[in-house]
Amino acid sequence: MTDKPVTPAAPAAGGSRAGMKKELPEHFKAYKGVWVFVEVERGVVHPVSFELLGEGRKLADQLGVDLAGVVLGPPGEGTKHAVAESFAYGADLVYLMEDALLTDYRNEPFSKGLTDLVNTYKPEILLLGATTLGRDLAGSVATTLLTGLTADCTELAVDADKSLAATRPTFGGSLLCTIYTLNFRPQMATIRPRVMKMPARVEKPVGRVVSHPLAMVEDDIVTKILAFVADRETNKVNLAYADIVVAGGLGLGAVENMQLVKNLAKALGAEYGCSRPIVQKGWMPAERQIGQTGKTIRPRLYIAAGISGAIQHRVGVEGADLIVAINTDKNAPIFDFAHVGLVTDAVRFLPALTEAFSRRLSPHNRDKLAG
Amino acid sequence: MHIVVCIKQVPDSAQIRVHPVTNTIMRQGVPTIINPYDLFALEAALRLRDEHGGTVTVLTMGPPMAEDSLRKALTFGADRAVLLTDRFFAGSDTLATSFALAQAIAKIGETFGTPDIVFTGKQTIDGDTAQVGPGIAKRQKLLQLTYVSKIAELDLAARRIKVERRAEGGVQVLETRLPVLITMLEGTNEMRRGTMVDALRAARAEIVTWSAKDAGIEDVLKCGLRGSPTVVKRVFAPAARSDKAQMIEIQPATRDTADALVAAIFGGIAGIEGDLVELHQTL
Ligand SMILES: Cc1cc2nc3c(=O)[nH]c(=O)nc-3n(C[C@H](O)[C@H](O)[C@H](O)COP(=O)(O)OP(=O)(O)OC[C@H]3O[C@@H](n4cnc5c(N)ncnc54)[C@H](O)[C@@H]3O)c2cc1C
Numbered sequence: 001m002t003d004k005p006v007t008p009a010a011p012a013a014g015g016s017r018a019g020m021k022k023e024l025p026e027h028f029k030a031y032k033g034v035w036v037f038v039e040v041e042r043g044v045v046h047p048v049s050f051e052l053l054g055e056g057r058k059l060a061d062q063l064g065v066d067l068a069g070v071v072l073g074p075p076g077e078g079t080k081h082a083v084a085e086s087f088a089y090g091a092d093l094v095y096l097m098e099d100a101l102l103t104d105y106r107n108e109p110f111s112k113g114l115t116d117l118v119n120t121y122k123p124e125i126l127l128l129g130a131t132t133l134g135r136d137l138a139g140s141v142a143t144t145l146l147t148g149l150t151a152d153c154t155e156l157a158v159d160a161d162k163s164l165a166a167t168r169p170t171f172g173g174s175l176l177c178t179i180y181t182l183n184f185r186p187q188m189a190t191i192r193p194r195v196m197k198m199p200a201r202v203e204k205p206v207g208r209v210v211s212h213p214l215a216m217v218e219d220d221i222v223t224k225i226l227a228f229v230a231d232r233e234t235n236k237v238n239l240a241y242a243d244i245v246v247a248g249g250l251g252l253g254a255v256e257n258m259q260l261v262k263n264l265a266k267a268l269g270a271e272y273g274c275s276r277p278i279v280q281k282g283w284m285p286a287e288r289q290i291g292q293t294g295k296t297i298r299p300r301l302y303i304a305a306g307i308s309g310a311i312q313h314r315v316g317v318e319g320a321d322l323i324v325a326i327n328t329d330k331n332a333p334i335f336d337f338a339h340v341g342l343v344t345d346a347v348r349f350l351p352a353l354t355e356a357f358s359r360r361l362s363p364h365n366r367d368k369l370a371g
Numbered sequence: 372m373h374i375v376v377c378i379k380q381v382p383d384s385a386q387i388r389v390h391p392v393t394n395t396i397m398r399q400g401v402p403t404i405i406n407p408y409d410l411f412a413l414e415a416a417l418r419l420r421d422e423h424g425g426t427v428t429v430l431t432m433g434p435p436m437a438e439d440s441l442r443k444a445l446t447f448g449a450d451r452a453v454l455l456t457d458r459f460f461a462g463s464d465t466l467a468t469s470f471a472l473a474q475a476i477a478k479i480g481e482t483f484g485t486p487d488i489v490f491t492g493k494q495t496i497d498g499d500t501a502q503v504g505p506g507i508a509k510r511q512k513l514l515q516l517t518y519v520s521k522i523a524e525l526d527l528a529a530r531r532i533k534v535e536r537r538a539e540g541g542v543q544v545l546e547t548r549l550p551v552l553i554t555m556l557e558g559t560n561e562m563r564r565g566t567m568v569d570a571l572r573a574a575r576a577e578i579v580t581w582s583a584k585d586a587g588i589e590d591v592l593k594c595g596l597r598g599s600p601t602v603v604k605r606v607f608a609p610a611a612r613s614d615k616a617q618m619i620e621i622q623p624a625t626r627d628t629a630d631a632l633v634a635a636i637f638g639g640i641a642g643i644e645g646d647l648v649e650l651h652q653t654l
Binding site: 108111136178222292341344353 | 382384464465466469496497498499500501502503504505506508509510514515516517518533537538539540541542543544545546547548557558599600601602603604605606607608609611617618625626628629630632633635636637639640643646647648650651652
C-alpha cells in the first residue's frame with residue numbers, strides 16, 4: 001500500500017488519480033470470491049483469522065460470492081482443526097495446502113504456496129492478519145502478484161462498483177483515507193488483531209475442501225529453522241484481550257505519574273497501557289502501547305487519562321464498550337468518541353477514582369450498603 | 372562484504388500538529404529525521420562491518436532534500452550514500468517504491484559490488500506498512516528475514532547467516548544463505564554517536580545522486596503514481612459519535628465526582644459491577 005505520506009493539504013494528489021479509473025482488465029474479471037488466510041501457529045489458529053472470517057463474510061455477502069478460508073499447514077490435527085474452525089466461523093469452502101514443509105512458518109514455502117493458490121483459483125479479495133507472519137507473507141505475495149496491498153486497515157467495505165474500499169489512518173493527522181486497488185486483482189489488505197469484532201462461532205459440518213499440493217521439497221527451501229523459543233507466559237501482556245484497560249498519556253506529565261495508572265488498573269484487576277509518546281519517552285515499554293502502531297483493544301471498559309485522542313490512538317480503542325476519558329481540555333478530540341468525559345486534572349483525579357472504586361468494591365462497604 | 376541499508380527521510384511526527392479546523396497536517400517548519408526504525412538497521416549493519424570488514428552503503432529514494440538524511444547516516448559511520456531522486460517517483464506506493472529501490476540496489480551492485488546483505492527498518496513511521504522490505508526481497512530474489520531481533524552469527528566464508536526472528540508467540544532461530552534482506556526490529560541496538568572524523572567526512576562527502584535513468588530504470592511506468600496499484604481516493608475526518616459523551620465537568624474534581632463516575636461506569640456496562648465484586652473477593 002501507500003508508503004507515501006498522504007498529504008491531506010493537497011487531496012487533489014489522490015483525487016487526480018481517482019479519476020483515472022479504467023475498466024478492470026479482462027483477465028482480472030475471472031477473479032471471484034473473498035479469501036481469508038487462516039494463520040495457524042503450532043496447531044493453534046490465530047484469533048485474528050476468525051475476526052477476518054467475520055468481516056470477510058460481510059464482504060462476500062455484499063458481493064454475492066463465496067467466502068473461503070485458506071489453510072496452509074502440515075498433515076495432522078492442528079490443520080484439520082483449522083479447516084473445521086474456518087467453517088464454524090463462516091467460510092463456505094476451504095482451500096487447503098497440506099505439507100510437512102508447512103509445519104512452521106517460513107517465507108519461502110508459504111509465499112510460494114499462497115501465490116500458487118491465488119494464481120490457480122483467482123480470488124478478488126485476499127485478507128490477512130497484520131501479524132509478524134501475515135505482514136511477512138502479504139508483502140511477498142503482493143509483490144510477486146504485482147497487485148495492491150493496503151496495510152493495517154481499520155474498516156473494509158464494498159462500494160457501488162464492487163471494489164474493495166480499504167480505510168486506514170493517514171500519517172500524523174486526525175484523518176482517515178480510503179484506498180482502492182483499481183485495476184489489479186486480488187485486492188489485498190492486512191488487518192490488525194482485534195480491529196474487527198470476533199464473530200459468533202456456529203458449529204457446522206465441514207463443507208467443500210479444495211486441496212492443492214505445495215509442489216516443493218525441503219531442498220528447495222534455503223532457510224532452516226534451528227529452534228523456536230516460546231515466550232514465557234509471564235512476559236505476555238494481555239492487553240488486546242483484557243476486559244478492562246486503564247491508560248495514561250502525555251497529559252500525566254511525569255514518569256512518576258505512570259504509577260497512578262498502574263494503581264487504578266490494579267484496583268480493577270485490569271491491564272494498563274499508554275499512548276505512543278509515553279513509550280517514546282521510555283515511561284512504559286513498547287508492548288504497553290495502545291493504538292495503530294501498538295495494540296488494538298476491545299475491552300468492556302477503557303479509561304484514558306491525559307490522552308488527547310489522536311486518530312492513531314482512536315483506531316486502537318474504538319471497539320471498547322465504554323470509553324471514559326479524563327482530560328483537562330474540554331475540546332480534546334477524545335471527547336468526540338468517549339462515552340463518559342471528565343474535564344479535570346487526571347493527576348489529581350486518578351487517586352480519587354482508585355479510592356472510589358476500592359470503596360465501592362470492598363466487601364466491608366458492600367455489606368454495610370446491603371445492610 | 373558489502374551491505375546496503377535502505378533509509379527514509381520522514382517528518383518528525385512528534386512535531387506534527389494538525390490544524391484544528393481544517394484537520395490537515397501543518398507541515399511548515401516540521402523538521403525531518405531518518406525514520407527511527409531505520410536506525411536499528413543502520414547500526415546492525417555498521418556493527419557487522421566493524422566486525423567483518425567491508426563497506427556500508429546507505430540508499431534513500433526521495434526528494435533532493437533527502438540528502439540530509441544520507442549525510443546524517445554518513446556521520447554515524449556509513450561509507451557511501453546513494454540518493455535516488457526523480458520526479459517519476461512521486462506518489463509511489465509500496466509496490467512502486469520497492470521496484471525503484473530494487474533497481475537501485477541492482478545498480479549499486481554493478482557499480483560498487485554485489486551486496487551480501489540488504490537492510491531495511493521494520494517499517495516507517497509515516498507509511499507504517501512494513502511492506503517495502505519484503506517487496507525488495509522478492510524483486511531482488513533475496514532470502515527474506517523480517518522482524519530480526521538479533522544477528523547471531525555471520526559466516527562470510529560459508530555464506531551463511533544465523534538470526535533470531537520475532538514470530539507470533541516466540542522467537543525463531545533461523546539459518547539461511549547470503550545474500551539476504553533483513554528487516555531489523557526496533558529496540559535491538561542503540562545507534563552509536565558518530566565520531567568527529569566521520570562528521571568531517573560526511574560534511575565533505577559526495578552523495579551519489581541517481582535519476583531513474585541513472586539507476587537503470589527503463590520503464591518509468593512502473594514508478595510513481597503510474598506504477599502504483601493502490602489509489603488513495605478519499606481523505607476524511609472521522610465522524611464524532613452521534614451520542615456525544617456524557618460530560619462531567621468539575622474543577623477541581625472531588626470525592627463526589629469520583630463516586631459519580633464509578634456510578635456512571637457501573638450504570639453503563641451491564642454486569643461489570645458484579646464481576647468486579649467477585650474479583651475483589653478473590654484478591
Ligand atoms: C504513524 C503514526 C502512528 C502512531 N501510532 C500511535 C499509536 O499506536 N498509539 C498512540 O497513542 N499514538 C500513536 N501515534 C501518535 C499520535 O498521533 C499522538 O501523537 C499521540 O497519541 C498523542 O499522545 P497523547 O494523547 O498521550 O499526548 P498529547 O496529544 O500531547 O495529549 C495530551 C493530552 O493530555 C491532556 N492533559 C494535559 N494535562 C492534563 C492533566 N493534568 N490531566 C488530564 N489531561 C491532561 C491535554 O489536554 C491533551 O489532550 C502515532 C502517530 C503516527 C504519525
